[in-house]
Amino acid sequence: MTSSEALIFEARDTEIFSIPDTKTKLNTLQNYFFPRLKRLLDEALLQVKEAYHIDPFEKYNFIYSPSHRKEAKSNRDTDLVLIGVSGRRHFDRQLKVIREDGKPYAFHPASAIFQVTNAGRMSVSVRPFNWWDDDYFWKLKKYFRQNYDEFTALLNQGNLSYTSHTDQIQLAPLKQMLRDEYFFEIQSSAVYLPVANPMAIDQLILDFVLLFPILDICYSLAEGVKPKFPEHVQALSTWLATRKQPVFLKPDDQEIQMPELDSYRFVRAGLWYQVLARDNWTCCSCRRSAKEHGIVLHVDHIQPRSLGGKDEIENLQTLCLKCNIGKSNKDSTDLRS
CATH class of the missing domain: 3.30.930.20 (Protein of unknown function DUF1054)
Known part of the structure; x- marks a missing residue:
């Protein structure tokens, strides 16, 4: 891996x-x-x-x-x-x-x-x-x-x-x-x-x-x-x-890498992991998987909540951290197909 x-x-x-x-x-x-x-x-x-x-x-x-x-x-x-x-x-x-x-x-x-x-x-x-x-x-x-x-x-x-x-x-x-x-x-x-x-x-x-x-x-x-x-x-x-030491990241630096994501606040834990399982623990965009690549996965609203999207499984898809950060909050693309 x-x-x-x-x-x-x-x-x-x-x-x-x-x-x-x-x-x-x-x-x-x-x-x-x-x-x-x-x-x-x-x-x-x-x-x-x-x-x-x-x-x-x-x-x-x-x-x-x-x-x-x-x-x-x-x-x-x-x-x-x-x-x-x-x-x-x-x-x-x-x-x-x-x-x-x-x-x-x-x-x-x-x-x-x-x-x-x-x-x-x-x-x-x-x-x-x-x-x-x-x-x-x-x-x-x-x-x-x-x-x-x-x-x-x-x-x-x-x-x-x-x-x-x-x-x-x-x-x-x-x-x-x-x-x-x-x-x-x-x-x-x-x-x-x-x-x-x-x-x-x-x-x-x-x-x-x-x-x-x-x-x-x-x-x-x-x-x-x-x-x-x-x-x-x-x-x-x-x-x-x-031995080389890793670079220390200040809290401000980490916040830049880990922005506050909409789904974190609104998708309950049970539904969150249900979506990951449905999508086979795989990012719907880049197709990398948690099992093969050891990556963090997030749950994304296909139709953003800001545009009326609901917190329902049909409106949720799995994205890795990189793909989720790169996706606009106004982007309604369904990447599951």
Whole structure:
């Protein structure tokens, strides 16, 4: 998926979670929201490759949730969306993480993900303990203790933090957390929708790159091989010293790029996404789609409201952000045919 268009997450995206029909909600997430998250992940993995001189796809697969099939008889509702990577399954060797029945787990225990809540909170995290055994659990904590200075320097570089998986205890100091029996995950600071400024997008990507060595430690220990954490830290330091920073956009600059559009004020959320689905998540003008190009789509009045046009589905069509900005408010062209 490629697109030269700026990656944008709108405040209206949170309204997807309010769609009452679960199947429609999941369909909208899959066809409209996930493609932009995939663009975010693709760029993060590209920068992982540049920073650490590795091909992440040799060891990692995509994961995402919710997973939705059109023919499913029932669908689970969700207030959380995530996309990321976890260790690739190898059929020629077994993991060193063992289930209670004595058989090795088939899938890697750790994942690195972008996640978005129904409140519009976006963050990055590494989850080391999706499943585990005692040997993996304590080896991982021991490894972090042995590399404590590098580990904490990595956290501080990106203002990353750790969190416990239990609400019953106060968060212990980091050194204690690496010795106690509680699970944890590493998280980035959050950003909140709308997210349009390249600086905010870049910070999410950078946090993913910073978290990647932690994921790779988990991968190595589960495989029973020595982690390359010291090499990764050194490569990261070199990469950060030469990395170009995105241009900061002031609020006034963003307003020029994101004008106030008529349909935003008058088309209710349910109808908005009904129009996008009817038009197959594709711009009726340039024919680019959200699924293939990861673009933002808007709903346009064919006959403008200023000329008596109504907020009814027959008078609405899907346009991408660029085409909608370029269309005059006095233009009544029906682009659907």
